[in-house]
Amino acid sequence: MSRLQQFFDDAPVRSFAAGETLFRQEDPVRSVYLVRSGQIALQRPMTDGTLLTLHIASDGMLLAEASLFAEAYHCDAVVREPAVISYVARSTFLTALVDRPELALALIKANAREIQSQRARIEILRLRRVADRLDAWLTLYGPPEKGEWTKVANAIGVSQPALYRELALRRKQ
Numbered sequence: 558m559s560r561l562q563q564f565f566d567d568a569p570v571r572s573f574a575a576g577e578t579l580f581r582q583e584d585p586v587r588s589v590y591l592v593r594s595g596q597i598a599l600q601r602p603m604t605d606g607t608l609l610t611l612h613i614a615s616d617g618m619l620l621a622e623a624s625l626f627a628e629a630y631h632c633d634a635v636v637r638e639p640a641v642i643s644y645v646a647r648s649t650f651l652t653a654l655v656d657r658p659e660l661a662l663a664l665i666k667a668n669a670r671e672i673q674s675q676r677a678r679i680e681i682l683r684l685r686r687v688a689d690r691l692d693a694w695l696t697l698y699g700p701p702e703k704g705e706w707t708k709v710a711n712a713i714g715v716s717q718p719a720l721y722r723e724l725a726l727r728r729k730q
Contacts, residue, residue, distance in 0.1 A: 560663035562617055564653065565591040568643040573597075579620070579634035579642070586627055588644040590620040595640025601632040613637065613711075619667065625651065682714045687723045690715060 570593065573579065579590065579597060590597075592614045599612040599621060611632055614620040624630055625647060654661045681693045690713040701709050710720040 559617070559667070560659055561619060561667055562591060564650075564660055565643040565645065568645045570641060570643050573636040573640045573642065575636055575639055577636045579636065580630050581633050582631060583629050585629055586621075586624045586647055589622060589625065589647055589650040590614075590634075591643045592616060592618050592620055593641040593643055596637040597640055597642070598635050598637050599632045600635055619664075622664070622668070678712065681712075687713075687715050687719050688726075691720065691723055 568591070573595070582601065594616050596613055596615045597620055598610050599614070600608045600610050603609055620642065621630060621632075621634060654664065677697055681690050684690045684693060691709070694709060694713050706720060706724070707717055710717045713720070
């Protein structure tokens, strides 16, 4: 368990059902959240009505930590899979970052891993063919756990049917 997760050990916990909203764009930033389980998507509604997914936080990840230095959220946090979150006041978290260098380093480490992951995803999404995207993802992360292929489809930006067609082609070869 990381130091970031340990920091939230005594924090209040709240459960959310799929479809619920944790916060909305323009809500004031009051808390920092840790996803204990489930998935929460950070989404920005576009002017044409579509949703732009900026990030999906899952087990053990901080949620909307980029908002630590903002007055209001710049997106909505929508629960994709039933979730349990812990939360602390933003002021408490910021004070802890100053007072506990190991916590600040844990946040930097988590953000560095996230930057690496996002850079890899950008490069994967630049590839045109499903086969190339899948090859790149598998090279970086290896095969997923059983039942996790839908997450791979989301990660490489293809539909589930397109991914399953590619997997079927590979099984034939």
